[in-house]
Amino acid sequence: MERTLAIIKPDAVGRGLAGRIISRIETEGFDIRAMRMVRLSKTEAEGFYYVHRERPFFASLTEFMSSGPAIVIALEAPNAIRNWRDVMGATDPAKADEGTIRKQFGSSIEKNATHGSDAPETAAFELGYFFPGIDLV
Numbered sequence: 001m002e003r004t005l006a007i008i009k010p011d012a013v014g015r016g017l018a019g020r021i022i023s024r025i026e027t028e029g030f031d032i033r034a035m036r037m038v039r040l041s042k043t044e045a046e047g048f049y050y051v052h053r054e055r056p057f058f059a060s061l062t063e064f065m066s067s068g069p070a071i072v073i074a075l076e077a078p079n080a081i082r083n084w085r086d087v088m089g090a091t092d093p094a095k096a097d098e099g100t101i102r103k104q105f106g107s108s109i110e111k112n113a114t115h116g117s118d119a120p121e122t123a124a125f126e127l128g129y130f131f132p133g134i135d136l137v
């Protein structure tokens, strides 16, 4: 079993898509181990995306991620990290495969509806950023 962090980003929450995305998570066979709505400050968004601090889109990304409520979710499944990224699709919704969440619900390379950890080390950091171990059921 493996755990990963999923986020329903502010664009998707704001458009009323959270229920459909959570339903998809369940349909795809992930177990939800923790879930919470957060309203990130700019500083909290910057801490979360620290690895991207040198990227040209860092300011815009952290502005967006702190622009409204988001839902953070701890997922568990065999190969959860790879599988959740496959269900989400490519970063840019225009390049994402048919049937993926980003293809269906993303509106730009930035406002792409969901987040997923990209490796075991980042999953550990990202899960710990939002959930103390005691909250994971």
Ligand code: GDP
Pocket (backbone or CB within 6 Å): 057, 060, 061, 090, 091, 109, 110, 111, 112, 114, 115, 116, 118
């Ligand atoms: P991910 O692992 O697929 O989420 O992609 P990255 O780790 O490369 O980027 C993190 C997040 O930054 C993405 O999910 C997007 O929200 C945003 N992002 C990535 N590339 C760009 C870009 O070229 N421009 C802008 N504005 N945002 C981007």
